[in-house]
Amino acid sequence: MIFCVSGIMTQQEYVQYESVKSVNLKYWVPLMWFSNLLSKVRQEGRIYDDMTFKHLMEVRHSYVGLMSVFVNAIEPFGLELRTDRQLGW
Secondary structure: OHHHHHOOOOHHHHHHHHHOOOOOOOOHHHHHHHHHHHHHHHHHOOOOOHHHHHHHHHHHHHHHHHHHHHHHHHOOOHHHHHHHHHHOO
16 A cells, blocks of 8 residues: 555556466566556557657566566575475475
8 A cells, every 4th residue: 555655556556456366476567557558658659759669668678677686586496485385395
């Protein structure tokens, strides 16, 4: 709920975010929202050229790379460890 209070996302976006079922971290959900909105805006003609669209997608891609670094820092042994813990090994 702190995301709604701080203005990062609306209450409706928070509900949609929480409704996504995933056994992994959900950092990718807002990135997919951004990608979908960017594609929609390009189709509507509000982004006029392909270079601007490409640049914005590259910026998004740099955040994906940064997030994967964070995920590896949080889960250094990957999902195998989590699966083993869930199995009780």
